[in-house]
Amino acid sequence: MKMKLTGVTLVASLVAGMAMAADKAALVEEGKGVMKAFGGTLKKELLAAVEQGGPVKGIEVCNVKAPMIADKVGGDTGWIVARSSHKLRNPKNAADKFTASVIQEFLDREAKGEMAADMAKAEIVEENGRKVFRLVKAIPTGKLCMNCHGGENVKPQVVEALATLYPDDKARGFSEGQMRGVFTLQKVLD
Ligand code: HEC
Numbered sequence: 001m002k003m004k005l006t007g008v009t010l011v012a013s014l015v016a017g018m019a020m021a022a023d024k025a026a027l028v029e030e031g032k033g034v035m036k037a038f039g040g041t042l043k044k045e046l047l048a049a050v051e052q053g054g055p056v057k058g059i060e061v062c063n064v065k066a067p068m069i070a071d072k073v074g075g076d077t078g079w080i081v082a083r084s085s086h087k088l089r090n091p092k093n094a095a096d097k098f099t100a101s102v103i104q105e106f107l108d109r110e111a112k113g114e115m116a117a118d119m120a121k122a123e124i125v126e127e128n129g130r131k132v133f134r135l136v137k138a139i140p141t142g143k144l145c146m147n148c149h150g151g152e153n154v155k156p157q158v159v160e161a162l163a164t165l166y167p168d169d170k171a172r173g174f175s176e177g178q179m180r181g182v183f184t185l186q187k188v189l190d
Pocket of ligand 1: 050058062063087088090091093144145147
């Protein structure tokens with residue numbers, strides 16, 4: 001009897017585990033879509049602004065539009081969308097505990113030779129008594145990003161505009177391919 005019960009319990013927990021894995025896979029897919037909508041829209045607007053008005057104009061997109069796009073993309077889907085980094089430009093983008101630990105893990109993996117473009121992490125965690133799905137993806141520094149996150153190549157007008165808006169800017173000196181930061185998404189499950 002005891003054996004049977006254990007067997008039933010085992011099967012039940014296996015099924016629950018499988019259901020959870022399926023849920024997680026579905027959430028990863030959903031999250032990827034949200035991330036694509038956010039990243040894609042942001043990059044498109046940024047590129048258009050830089051092409052039209054140069055990088056100083058682009059700063060406006062990152063400063064004003066990025067949070068708006070994040071809110072809009074998250075909007076009615078229940079997803080919270082944000083960007084963060086180990087080298088922050090805007091202190092408002094500071095990582096929460098989970099994101100900070102994933103950023104550290106990505107940095108360690110990058111130091112061992114992994115490409116920023118390939119790193120992502122998905123997990124269901126317990127936060128304040130609620131189950132929350134968390135998805136973090138590394139963002140590599142691309143050519144476009146170098147206009148405002150590079151080193152010596154950044155134009156003086158850009159340096160000046162950044163200094164005015166972000167007196168505590170740490171997001172300079174990146175090189176192409178390096179992890180610039182992360183997209184961090186979350187959705188409360190119950
Ligand atoms: C035209 C200048 C400009 C370009 C080009 C640019 N950024 Fe930024 N970036 C900014 C500004 C300004 C902020 C601060 C936004 C804010 O106030 O939230 C920022 C913030 C960020 C953040 C949020 C974390 C933080 O440090 O505050 C990430 C991540 C980021 N940029 C990545 C990128 C990537 C990746 C690219 C290239 C695809 C890129 N940026 C291109 C100006 C730029």
